[in-house]
Amino acid sequence: MAEYRERLWPAPWILVATALVIPASLLVLAPLSVLVGAITGVVLYAGCVLLFVYGAPIVAVEDGRLSAGRAAIPVSLIGDVDAYEGQEAVLERGQRLNARAFLVIRGGIRGVVRVQVIDPKDPTPYWLISTRRPTEMAAAIVRSQRPDVPVGN
DSSP states (O other): OOOEEEEOOOOHHHHHHTTHHHHHHHHHHHTOHHHHHHHHHHHHHHHHHHHHTOOEEEEEEETTEEEEEEEEGGGGGGGEEEEOHHOOOOOOOHTTTTTTTTOOEEEEEEEEEEEEEOTTTTOOOOEEEEOOHHHHHHHHHHHHHHSSSSSTT
């Protein structure tokens, strides 16, 4: 059973901005045929939306593992877990970011969770993962690290 699961859907503004492919196709193909330009634009837009939706990574904490997209790590190899929102999250994604960190961040998702990697064989200092519910995700990771502690303590 998943203790935490979230699909990082694209922000609505990304889907709206992608719709600009329709008038761009019309503009390019209008000398040939307005109908062909419109059809091409709609097909390209639908393809972009499908790629955004299908490619949206899943972040989950289940069965003693944290997975973010295609990557996974046992919670036993996780140290400190910190949740950030607002300006603190912006700083974590920018000024405080370590170039060696593993990133699963998405535009339009404001919160992030920073997960320290304590595996001595792994050169990655931490994972930085976008989430719409950073406090809840961090709590799920900590609970998964300590399965013997009853919920509520």
